[in-house]
Amino acid sequence: METLTWERALLATGPGDGVEEAVRQAYREAGLGEPAHVITLPSPAAGALAAAWLGGDDRRRKELEEAEAHRRRHAAAALRTAGGAEAGPLVPFDVLRGLGEPGRVVREAVRTTPWERARRAAYAELGPTGWAALWDETGGRLWPQADRLITAIRRGLAELGGEELRVATLDAVLGQHDAPWLAAFDKLDGGAEESAEPDGEAGLDVLRGLRGLRGLRRVAGCAGWWWPYERVAIVTERPVELHLDDLGRLHRADGPALAYADGFALHAWHGMPVPADFGTSMRRLTPERIRAEENAELRRAMLEHFGIDRYLAESGAQPLQRDETGVLWRIDLPDDEPITMVEVVNSTPEPDGSRRTYFLRVPPWVRRAREGVAWTFGVEEKDYRPERET
Amino acid sequence: MYRQGDILIVPVPEESAPRTLRPEPRDARGRLVLAYGEATGHCHAIPGPGTLSGGFLHLPEGGRLVHEEHAAISLPKGWYRVVRQREYVPGSYRVVAD
Numbered sequence: 001m002e003t004l005t006w007e008r009a010l011l012a013t014g015p016g017d018g019v020e021e022a023v024r025q026a027y028r029e030a031g032l033g034e035p036a037h038v039i040t041l042p043s044p045a046a047g048a049l050a051a052a053w054l055g056g057d058d059r060r061r062k063e064l065e066e067a068e069a070h071r072r073r074h075a076a077a078a079l080r081t082a083g084g085a086e087a088g089p090l091v092p093f094d095v096l097r098g099l100g101e102p103g104r105v106v107r108e109a110v111r112t113t114p115w116e117r118a119r120r121a122a123y124a125e126l127g128p129t130g131w132a133a134l135w136d137e138t139g140g141r142l143w144p145q146a147d148r149l150i151t152a153i154r155r156g157l158a159e160l161g162g163e164e165l166r167v168a169t170l171d172a173v174l175g176q177h178d179a180p181w182l183a184a185f186d187k188l189d190g191g192a193e194e195s196a197e198p199d200g201e202a203g204l205d206v207l208r209g210l211r212g213l214r215g216l217r218r219v220a221g222c223a224g225w226w227w228p229y230e231r232v233a234i235v236t237e238r239p240v241e242l243h244l245d246d247l248g249r250l251h252r253a254d255g256p257a258l259a260y261a262d263g264f265a266l267h268a269w270h271g272m273p274v275p276a277d278f279g280t281s282m283r284r285l286t287p288e289r290i291r292a293e294e295n296a297e298l299r300r301a302m303l304e305h306f307g308i309d310r311y312l313a314e315s316g317a318q319p320l321q322r323d324e325t326g327v328l329w330r331i332d333l334p335d336d337e338p339i340t341m342v343e344v345v346n347s348t349p350e351p352d353g354s355r356r357t358y359f360l361r362v363p364p365w366v367r368r369a370r371e372g373v374a375w376t377f378g379v380e381e382k383d384y385r386p387e388r389e390t
Numbered sequence: 391m392y393r394q395g396d397i398l399i400v401p402v403p404e405e406s407a408p409r410t411l412r413p414e415p416r417d418a419r420g421r422l423v424l425a426y427g428e429a430t431g432h433c434h435a436i437p438g439p440g441t442l443s444g445g446f447l448h449l450p451e452g453g454r455l456v457h458e459e460h461a462a463i464s465l466p467k468g469w470y471r472v473v474r475q476r477e478y479v480p481g482s483y484r485v486v487a488d
Contacts, residue, residue: 337480346395348460361478376475377398379391386393390461 006138006183009176009221010146013242016222023226023233026215030109035233037099041091043260044169044225047236048157049091051168051227054102054234065093067161075263090262103230110228111173114212118185125188138187139180145248146177148271152250152258153225155273156266172225173216176238182217185210237261245270253279269301287315296336303331308341309359319343325384326369329359337364342372347389394460396475397425397434399447407469411444422447424455424472432458436465445472 020038027034041047053064068090123131158166188210219226219235226235241259245251249271250258256265256276267276278298281289285306293299303311311317312329320328326344333339339361346356362372374384392399417423421435422442434457436442440449452467 340478346460347393348395360475363478376477377393377473378476379398379400379473384391386391386398388463389393390395390457390463 006179006186007142007145010142010149010179011242011244012176013239015237018218019223019235022215022218022222023228023235024215026110026219027106027228027233029212029215030106030114032106032109032230035229036231038233038235039095039099040223040235040237042237042262043090043239043264044153044172044236045157045160045165045260045264046091046262047172047225047227047234048165048168049161050096050234051171052161052164053091053093053096054227054229054232055105055168055171061093068093071160090264099232102232105171106228106230107171107173111178111216114216115181118210118213122185122188134187135184139184142180142183146174146180148249149258150174150177152266152268152273156264160264168227169225172227173219175220175223175225175236177225178216178220182213182220185213186217241265247271253282255279272297272301274298274301287311291315291333294335296333299333299336303339308339308361309343309357312341312359321368323369325373328366328369328372330364340364340366340372342366342369342376344373392455392463392465394434394455394457394463398473398475399424399455399463399465400471400473402446402469402471404469407446407448407471408444411446413441413443425474442472446470447472 019040023038024034039050041050049064049068053061056064072090122134126134154166154169157169222238224236224238226233237260239258239260241256243250243252243255243257247270250266250268251270252268255267257268259265265276267274267278269278269282282302282305285302287306290299290302290306290311293302308331311331315331317329317331320330320340322328326342329341329343331339331341340363341359341361343357343359346358349355360372360376362375366372366375368381370384371381374381377384391401414422417433417435419437421437422440424434424436424442424447426433434455436447436449436453436455438449438453439451440447440453442448447470449465449467449470453465455463455465
């Protein structure tokens, strides 16, 4: 697969095909016996909870089941109030119990060792500069995106189930979110999977290394995070919804930006985690609502979305000062620095004869419009005297 | 000093301009581009002779500063510093995107 294809894999939604066979191949390539059971769960939340349960003793398992039952009653009540459907079971504990003991975590053997082997061989073949160049044009391009998703999911899991769930994710193989490094190794493979006559010892090592990654690669093409144990593999599905803004950050106004089939979801506004109703509330913003928002980050997002010029007009803000360069405005905000802005008028009229005004934010210590405009050009107030402006 | 939209052209003494920097190439239309508008694709440009390097503009014969949305400005011959307008963001600042 090319890097572009891996980008699609990274952001893919919906259930994938052939998950179980892909997982079994990864075990075989790691030199392990195939797992007795491959269980598919709907979300990384379900997977992490299952992993925490599998790794716990009887007492811990009981606590997790009770906490989960409590959380579900809570969620069901909230959903009924909201008029929504009831969410399905997150983790089928009885199924997990029926599996017997899962055995040791084999992430090291399944993922880390083959990865290290391939990386060492590639590094030996390409040298440090070649490896860095390869990474730059493949994995390095996908990594920021993958990292943002992984971090957001881990944060969501910590909110859902505390530190224990977050820690459980450290044993996971990241499936589709492993796309960056798989993209790098794929480039080396050059598509010559089975046949290629490798040139020399180093080339042979590279090919051997890459062959150990085929199962991992297949899982990444069809599934989300997964937890490999000796006897059991817990695999999770990809999200059902994924919405990004034009900078690739999680963002959605009318629902969760990332959502899984069992209801585990993350709400985000241009990458910033927000409460579930934040997006819809942005449609009914008023200056009062913005002023009443206690969280400075959310308030800033609201203000930008509402439009600062509109806010000034509708909130009855008074200008601090005006001179021939423009008008200086200030909005005081509780527990945050004030927003100070200069309103300047374009010197060249629009085709219809009107003049466009625009607002530029300046540091809060600015007291005069000229001082503000001069600051935007990095010159002293006394020196800011254009002979001509258009 | 001259202002055209979001750029400021500040006259400087010849000796304050660095000489060692490589001059910027001209665009496909042969113009010296002082600043691109990322959002609009419009730009502040000098169509005539001159060089730009390291943010300093040299107009040996004077020249005209043009832009799609602003009236042109005639600049006398000499050396200038080209300043992009910036905007404050808490703890930092960013270049104004037009």
